[in-house]
Amino acid sequence: MSIEIEKIGKLFGKTQVLNDISLDIASGEMVALLGPSGSGKTTLLRIIAGLEQQSQGLLRFHGHDVSKIHAKDRHVGFVFQHYALFRHMTVFDNVAFGLTVLPRKQRPSAQAIKDKVTKLLEMVQLGHLASRYPAQLSGGQKQRVALARALAVDPQILLLDEPFGALDAQVRIELRRWLRQLHDELKFTSVFVTHDQEEAMEVADRVVVMSQGHIEQVGTPSDIWQRPETRFVLEFMGEVNQISAHIKGSTLNIGGYDFPLNHTSVQQGEVDVFLRPWDISLQAEVDEQHRLPVRVTESGPRGHFWQLTVQPLGWGKEPLSVIWQSEKTIPTRGERYFLGSQQAKIYQGDQALIFPQLAESA
The missing domain is CATH 2.40.50.140 (Nucleic acid-binding proteins)
Incomplete structure (x- = not known):
C-alpha cells in the first residue's frame, strides 16, 4: 500500500507544527521519520494513522484520499513506544483484542482467532508466553506483543512511534534487526518514528530528516550520510x-x-x-x-x-x-x-x- 502526502500542514492553536509536508512512500517500503523532539515526526505519523486530522493538505493510500476516513477504517497497525498493552489481559488476549472487537460480520470465528494469534505469537517468538500478563514480561517481550497485536488485523500499513525508545541498548539493537527481517518477510509498508540516527540508518530503506515541522532531506541512508543537503542534516547526523x-x-x-x-x-x-x-x-x-x-x-x-x-x-x-x-x-x-x-x-x-x-x- 503506497502513501502519498501532499502539502500537509498542522496547527495546534496558533502553533504550526507541520508546514507544507509532501512525501511519497512506495508500497512495501520501510521509511524512518528522523528528527529531534519537536520536529513534527510523531504528529505526521498520527495523521497517517488517522489519530490526528491535518489542518491542510491531502493524504492518499494507493491513490485514494483517506483524509476523512476514520482511523479504524484505514487498515493501519499502530505500535506505541510504551506498548499500550492491557494489563488485565494475557499476552494471548492482548494480541487477539483487535480481532474480537471487529463487527460481527467481519469477526473471525473463535477457532480462527485462536489459530491466527498462535501463529503470530510463534512468529514473534513468544508462543511459550501466551498465558502470561504484561507485568511478567521484559520490555523487549512487551514490544513484540504490541507488534503482534498490530499485525493481527492484517494492516496494509504498519506505523511505529519510537518502537524501541524505552528499551535497553542491546535489546534495541536485536529488536530493530528482527523488525527489518520481519518487514522483508511480510512485505508490508511501514513508517517508524525515531530520534536515533543509527537506528534509522540501519533499518530504513529511506530516511526523512525533519526539523521544526518541515522536511530537511529525504534519501537513502547512504544519501543522508554522504551528501547531507543542509547544515542541520550534517550536524544532526553526528x-x-x-x-x-x-x-x-x-x-x-x-x-x-x-x-x-x-x-x-x-x-x-x-x-x-x-x-x-x-x-x-x-x-x-x-x-x-x-x-x-x-x-x-x-x-x-x-x-x-x-x-x-x-x-x-x-x-x-x-x-x-x-x-x-x-x-x-x-x-x-x-x-x-x-x-x-x-x-x-x-x-x-x-x-x-x-x-x-x-x-x-x-
Whole structure:
C-alpha cells in the first residue's frame, strides 16, 4: 500500500507544527521519520494513522484520499513506544483484542482467532508466553506483543512511534534487526518514528530528516550520510568539526593554504568546511594529502578507537576532534602532525556546495 502526502500542514492553536509536508512512500517500503523532539515526526505519523486530522493538505493510500476516513477504517497497525498493552489481559488476549472487537460480520470465528494469534505469537517468538500478563514480561517481550497485536488485523500499513525508545541498548539493537527481517518477510509498508540516527540508518530503506515541522532531506541512508543537503542534516547526523574558509575561483583557501576544487564553484566568498572526526587523517610528515599543521592537545581511549583533540597551528582558532583508527603508534599530547581528509563538506550558509578532498596543492 503506497502513501502519498501532499502539502500537509498542522496547527495546534496558533502553533504550526507541520508546514507544507509532501512525501511519497512506495508500497512495501520501510521509511524512518528522523528528527529531534519537536520536529513534527510523531504528529505526521498520527495523521497517517488517522489519530490526528491535518489542518491542510491531502493524504492518499494507493491513490485514494483517506483524509476523512476514520482511523479504524484505514487498515493501519499502530505500535506505541510504551506498548499500550492491557494489563488485565494475557499476552494471548492482548494480541487477539483487535480481532474480537471487529463487527460481527467481519469477526473471525473463535477457532480462527485462536489459530491466527498462535501463529503470530510463534512468529514473534513468544508462543511459550501466551498465558502470561504484561507485568511478567521484559520490555523487549512487551514490544513484540504490541507488534503482534498490530499485525493481527492484517494492516496494509504498519506505523511505529519510537518502537524501541524505552528499551535497553542491546535489546534495541536485536529488536530493530528482527523488525527489518520481519518487514522483508511480510512485505508490508511501514513508517517508524525515531530520534536515533543509527537506528534509522540501519533499518530504513529511506530516511526523512525533519526539523521544526518541515522536511530537511529525504534519501537513502547512504544519501543522508554522504551528501547531507543542509547544515542541520550534517550536524544532526553526528559529531562534526567546523573550519572557516574562503572560495575564490576554483580554489579553496583555509588559513593561507590553497586546495584546488574540481570545478569553479558557483558560490564565491566565505564558506564553512566540515570534517567528521573519523574522516580526518594525521601524518607526521607533510605531503600533498596532509598539509595543515596541528598539535595534539588531548589523547584518550573511546571504545575501540582513540579520541584526539588537535589545535590548528596558524590556520584556525577552534580545536578539532579526531578519531584515531590506526593500529600504529597512538599520537600523544604535544606532538605535531599534518592533517588531511578525503571527506570534506563545504557549506555556504545552510546549503551544501560541494564535497571535495583536501588533497593536492594548487
